[in-house]
Amino acid sequence: MARNPKQNKANRPRTRGAARPATAKQAVRRTRATADSPYHHGALRDALLQAAEKVLERDGLPGLTLRAVAREAGVSHAAPTHHFGDLTGLLSELAAIGYRQFNEAMRAANVSGTPQEKGMASAKAYVAYAQAHPGLYGLMFRTERLDMKRPALHEAANVAFAGLARGVGASRHEHIEAEALSLEQAGAIARAWSMIHGFTMLLLDNRMANILRRLPKGTTMDQLFEAMLKSPPPRPPV
Amino acid sequence: MARNPKQNKANRPRTRGAARPATAKQAVRRTRATADSPYHHGALRDALLQAAEKVLERDGLPGLTLRAVAREAGVSHAAPTHHFGDLTGLLSELAAIGYRQFNEAMRAANVSGTPQEKGMASAKAYVAYAQAHPGLYGLMFRTERLDMKRPALHEAANVAFAGLARGVGASRHEHIEAEALSLEQAGAIARAWSMIHGFTMLLLDNRMANILRRLPKGTTMDQLFEAMLKSPPPRPPV
DNA sequence: GCAAAATCTTTACACTGTCAAAATGGCATC
DNA sequence: GATGCCATTTTGACAGTGTAAAGATTTTGC
Numbered sequence: 001m002a003r004n005p006k007q008n009k010a011n012r013p014r015t016r017g018a019a020r021p022a023t024a025k026q027a028v029r030r031t032r033a034t035a036d037s038p039y040h041h042g043a044l045r046d047a048l049l050q051a052a053e054k055v056l057e058r059d060g061l062p063g064l065t066l067r068a069v070a071r072e073a074g075v076s077h078a079a080p081t082h083h084f085g086d087l088t089g090l091l092s093e094l095a096a097i098g099y100r101q102f103n104e105a106m107r108a109a110n111v112s113g114t115p116q117e118k119g120m121a122s123a124k125a126y127v128a129y130a131q132a133h134p135g136l137y138g139l140m141f142r143t144e145r146l147d148m149k150r151p152a153l154h155e156a157a158n159v160a161f162a163g164l165a166r167g168v169g170a171s172r173h174e175h176i177e178a179e180a181l182s183l184e185q186a187g188a189i190a191r192a193w194s195m196i197h198g199f200t201m202l203l204l205d206n207r208m209a210n211i212l213r214r215l216p217k218g219t220t221m222d223q224l225f226e227a228m229l230k231s232p233p234p235r236p237p238v
Numbered sequence: 239m240a241r242n243p244k245q246n247k248a249n250r251p252r253t254r255g256a257a258r259p260a261t262a263k264q265a266v267r268r269t270r271a272t273a274d275s276p277y278h279h280g281a282l283r284d285a286l287l288q289a290a291e292k293v294l295e296r297d298g299l300p301g302l303t304l305r306a307v308a309r310e311a312g313v314s315h316a317a318p319t320h321h322f323g324d325l326t327g328l329l330s331e332l333a334a335i336g337y338r339q340f341n342e343a344m345r346a347a348n349v350s351g352t353p354q355e356k357g358m359a360s361a362k363a364y365v366a367y368a369q370a371h372p373g374l375y376g377l378m379f380r381t382e383r384l385d386m387k388r389p390a391l392h393e394a395a396n397v398a399f400a401g402l403a404r405g406v407g408a409s410r411h412e413h414i415e416a417e418a419l420s421l422e423q424a425g426a427i428a429r430a431w432s433m434i435h436g437f438t439m440l441l442l443d444n445r446m447a448n449i450l451r452r453l454p455k456g457t458t459m460d461q462l463f464e465a466m467l468k469s470p471p472p473r474p475p476v
Numbered sequence: 477g478c479a480a481a482a483t484c485t486t487t488a489c490a491c492t493g494t495c496a497a498a499a500t501g502g503c504a505t506c
Numbered sequence: 507g508a509t510g511c512c513a514t515t516t517t518g519a520c521a522g523t524g525t526a527a528a529g530a531t532t533t534t535g536c
Contacts, residue, residue: 040483040532060382065523076485078525083483087524143443144298161448181452187465190437190449194466195429198436202428205381210399211428214419227425228432279515303492314516316494321514325493478536485530492523499516506509 045083047073052094056135061142064135066090091139092150098136099156105129106163119171123196123229124222130200138204141197168192199228283321285311290332294373299380302373304328329377330388336374337394343367344401357409361434361467362460368438376442379435406430437466 041047051072056064066087067077084090109125110118130137139145140157148154162178168189169176176185202208203221212224279285289310294302304325305315322328347363348356368375377383378395386392400416406427407414414423440446441459450462 038532044483062382066525067523077523078486079484081525141439141443141445143445144300148444179452181449183453183457183461183465184469186449186453186462187469190440190446190462190466191433191469194436194440195433196436197440198432198434199428201379201439202432202435205379206386207379207381208428211419211424214417215421215424219421223421224424224428227421228428231422231425231429282514304494305492315492316517317515319494480533480535482533483531485528487528488526490524493521495519497516497518500514502511502513504509504511506507 096152096156334390334394
């Protein structure tokens with residue numbers, strides 16, 4: 001689409017059939033398939049997803065095209081179609097991977113300590129994951145480019161939400177039945193999620209830098225994040 | 239790019255020169271320019287921005303292309319280039335309009351009442367604006383598609399931030415000097431902004447519906463929003 | 477073995493952004 | 507009023523994109 005002409009084009013040339021050790025006879029018969037580059041890839045689906053993640057974090061969401069992914073994986077431009085149907089399908093499966101990675105990171109951060117310590121550790125792990133995988137995190141919430149009805153994506157996103165609800169419940173010293181919430185519980189979940197997701201998005205969109213710039217020199221984003229979490233609610237105590 | 243084949247194509251045919259009342263002689267000389275469709279539009283820049291907003295809210299961000307905007311405005315596909323340079327330029331100017339609309343909506347909502355009432359009214363106006371202009375709000379925070387160095391966009395976004403900081407300061411009964419913040423002030427601003435922006439994004443991305451579905455039947459999004467704002471901070475009072 | 481299915485490539489088409497050249501008409505200057 | 511400059515708009519071209527259809531190749535089921 002030539003939308004972003006700055007995107008990497010160095011590794012454009014197809015790598016398949018680059019060094020072709022076939023005999024002359026074979027060369028007549030089979031012009032492409034070689035030992036190190038068989039016609040059937042074998043695990044192309046996973047290879048494409050890996051390539052997609054690489055392209056996404058290197059060139060950003062605008063550079064994440066079906067053809068760019070195919071190039072990165074060294075296959076023809078239409079190969080991804082068979083595995084994902086269309087671009088939305090590929091993005092959705094990639095987002096599902098993102099949610100699973102995210103869930104794993106959150107699980108790893110939520111190991112020990114008081115409920116308050118766990119909450120802070122989870123919040124920091126949340127932001128840290130998004131900073132480590134900015135493209136992926138952005139994709140995970142770009143609903144217009146995803147098909148949330150895909151089972152893999154739907155399920156992985158639901159697991160993420162359940163983990164969030166459980167964490168909020170723990171910090172309130174109560175067990176949250178994720179399928180039926182009270183308004184108060186839902187408010188607490190919405191508050192925690194909105195605040196951390198909002199901070200993360202503003203951070204990735206470079207908006208938090210505007211606040212940081214107005215703070216005393218040397219103040220870090222981490223300090224701002226902690227100050228936000230510890231900030232009292234907007235209503236003064238009467 | 240044919241990325242979203244569902245996008246509206248009904249109004250494709252150029253409207254210029256549709257009804258051409260020119261004489262035969264004129265028709266020989268000038269094949270396109272007519273009374274109601276002169277070669278020089280006169281106010282094409284504004285017309286393009288209006289068309290862009292229309293296309294954005296109708297077909298979403300993926301459907302907002304230079305050529306679609308030109309079609310909507312009834313001019314040739316390359317006409318926007320002269321006024322905006324490239325697609326990023328058009329999107330940035332459109333985002334600037336969004337910020338100005340947003341600022342006006344916030345100003346209108348912040349008229350009377352106690353600081354608490356003003357805060358609640360502002361928060362509701364914030365979400366209401368985003369719901370009324372979902373495409374525009376999404377564009378305003380899609381940094382990778384914008385050029386924040388454009389003066390119009392930069393300034394309008396700064397005005398929005400200043401208004402936010404002022405509002406938070408008022409709810410804390412203090413005057414906030416937007417250029418130099420204390421860590422506590424910054425934390426309060428980050429908290430308010432993150433929470434409302436996060437809620438808005440989750441709402442537009444259809445994530446809040448998941449919470450609402452788990453609430454007692456009949457509960458509205460507005461109730462959830464209020465419950466979130468009134469929810470106590472996650473740390474229990476020791 | 478062999479037909480069928482799965483996988484991958486090739487080809488084609490409509491769409492996109494952007495550039496360059498041509499066309500058009502407003503406007504200041506003579 | 508004529509003229510020439512210049513902003514504005516159109517036309518045409520090119521490379522890149524998604525996706526559909528048809529062909530090529532390999533695996534798999536029987």
